Amino acid sequence: xxxxxxxxxxxxNIADGFSNYSQYKVYKINVDDDLDSTDWSWASxxxxxxxxxxxxxxxxxxxxxxxxxxxxxxxxxxxxxxxxKGGVLFVVSGSDSVSAATLAILQQxxxxxxxxxxxxxxxxxxxxxxxxxxxxVFNVLQEYARSGVFKRIYLVNNSEIEKHLGEVPVIxxxxxxxxxxxxTFHMINVYNHNEPEVSTFSEPxxxxxxxxxxxxxxxxxxxxxxxxxxxxxxxxxxxxxxKKKLEEDGELFKKIKDQVKNDVKTGYxxxxxxxxxxYSYVVAHSSEIQRKKSEKST
Numbered sequence: 001x002x003x004x005x006x007x008x009x010x011x012x013n014i015a016d017g018f019s020n021y022s023q024y025k026v027y028k029i030n031v032d033d034d035l036d037s038t039d040w041s042w043a044s045x046x047x048x049x050x051x052x053x054x055x056x057x058x059x060x061x062x063x064x065x066x067x068x069x070x071x072x073x074x075x076x077x078x079x080x081x082x083x084x085k086g087g088v089l090f091v092v093s094g095s096d097s098v099s100a101a102t103l104a105i106l107q108q109x110x111x112x113x114x115x116x117x118x119x120x121x122x123x124x125x126x127x128x129x130x131x132x133x134x135x136x137v138f139n140v141l142q143e144y145a146r147s148g149v150f151k152r153i154y155l156v157n158n159s160e161i162e163k164h165l166g167e168v169p170v171i172x173x174x175x176x177x178x179x180x181x182x183x184t185f186h187m188i189n190v191y192n193h194n195e196p197e198v199s200t201f202s203e204p205x206x207x208x209x210x211x212x213x214x215x216x217x218x219x220x221x222x223x224x225x226x227x228x229x230x231x232x233x234x235x236x237x238x239x240x241x242x243k244k245k246l247e248e249d250g251e252l253f254k255k256i257k258d259q260v261k262n263d264v265k266t267g268y269x270x271x272x273x274x275x276x277x278x279y280s281y282v283v284a285h286s287s288e289i290q291r292k293k294s295e296k297s298t
Contacts, residue, residue, distance in 0.1 A: 002087045002189070003027065003112070007105065008096025010119050012058075013174070015091055017182035023189070027084065029077075029105065031098050032060035054080050067100035067133050074104035081109055088112040089185075094137030095121035095130055102137065103144075116141055116153040117185070120227065142289045145209045152209050155227040155290060156181055164215075164224045181226065184213055188281050191238045196269035197246060198253075201236065205265075208233050208285035216280035221259035223282050231288040235260070237268035238281040246272055 005027045006015025012028040019026040032052065052061040052075060059080050064070050088109060092099050106114060118141060123131055145153035161177050162168060168176050204211075212227035216237065223235075237260050245252060253270075260268045273279075 002089065003084050004089045004091065005029065005084075005105075005109075006091045007102060008093060008098045010093040010096055010121070011091040011099075014117070014119065014178050014182060017178050018089075018186070020182075021186055023186075025083070026057075027080065028058045029098070029101075030058060030060060031063050033063050061098055061101070064097070067097045070098050070101040071104050074101040077105060077108050084109055084112060086113060088114045089117055090114060091117045091119070092137070092141070093119040093121055094134030095126055097130075097133065099137050100133070102141070106150075114150045116145060116150055117181075118153055118155050119181075120155060120157040120159075122158055139289065139291060142210055146207075146287065146289065148206070148209070150209070152211055154185070155210065155212050155229065157227045160226055160228060164226075184215060184226070184281060187240070187279065188213060188238055188283060191240065191269065191271050191281075194271060196271050199267075199269040201267045201269050204234050204236070204285045205287075207287040210288065210290060211283055211285045214282050214284070216259070216282050218278050218280045223284075225282070225284055227290070229284050229286050230290055231286045232264055232284045233287055234265045234285040235262055235267075236283045236285075237266070238283075239268065239270045240273045240275065240279040240281075241270060242275060242278060243272040245278070246270070 002023060003025045004015050004018040006012040007029045009030065012030050015026045015028050018024045052059060054060070059077060061070060061075075062073075064073060090102070090106065092102055118138065120138070121134065123134070126134065141150075141153055144150055158174075158177055161180055165176060165180060210229070212225050212229050214223055214225035216223055218239075237256075239256055241252070256268065256270065260266050
């Protein structure tokens with residue numbers, strides 16, 4: 001079973017989406033704005049009056065005056081993470097102040113196989129101080145991933161997902177975006193654990209650790225990435241095709257091979273399904289730190 005750790009409001013909301021699938025054990029870390037150190041009777045255990053408490057499967061940090069204080073006062077989460085092992089997807093957005101504790105938290109699970117899922121917020125809705133903080137978290141996590149401290153960082157931009165979804169009503173807006181992120185990531189993960197009918201997959205180059213996910217329009221081959229990644233060096237396609245179509249459609253293989261022709265290193269896998277509809281997903285990899293989109297907004 002893979003573990004998903006969500007930190008902050010955004011990270012926890014996305015982690016909640018993964019809890020709908022039995023393949024994941026979900027951990028959530030957030031802030032309690034109303035934490036009162038004079039009344040701990042309702043806290044289950046692992047209480048630290050300076051930092052927070054654990055209750056109902058969520059670790060609640062005491063609200064701090066600045067992002068730096070979240071890092072400085074990060075508690076020992078050994079009991080909270082007592083059963084965590086193997087693969088970990090750590091979900092975070094730099095727009096949440098508690099994200100400043102990310103490195104301190106990750107240090108406590110450093111023996112796990114860690115991937116980062118970074119949610120790029122809409123910067124125009126943030127204050128100047130939050131924009132600066134987001135820029136720091138965004139770049140530091142990329143640098144750590146690129147150096148091999150983490151296995152990979154997946155970048156997701158809410159604005160890009162909105163473009164792919166089209167018109168999204170106000171009520172349920174972020175639910176729709178989060179559902180798209182979770183379902184796409186989950187399906188790619190599912191096919192990574194299944195045997196393809198045909199495959200040219202190979203491990204991405206070790207230097208290409210900055211990535212994004214997306215889906216492909218199967219009719220015209222158009223890629224719809226969840227982050228506009230600069231300097232894409234590798235692409236990996238996942239085709240989930242109805243088994244009967246794989247058995248009978250003589251043009252299908254040629255169509256897929258034409259779609260995956262690129263100027264960069266490319267791999268693909270074709271998977272047989274029982275679904276009536278066909279689905280196509282893509283993962284893009286780069287070695288370049290993605291800085292421009294933050295710098296334009298600071």
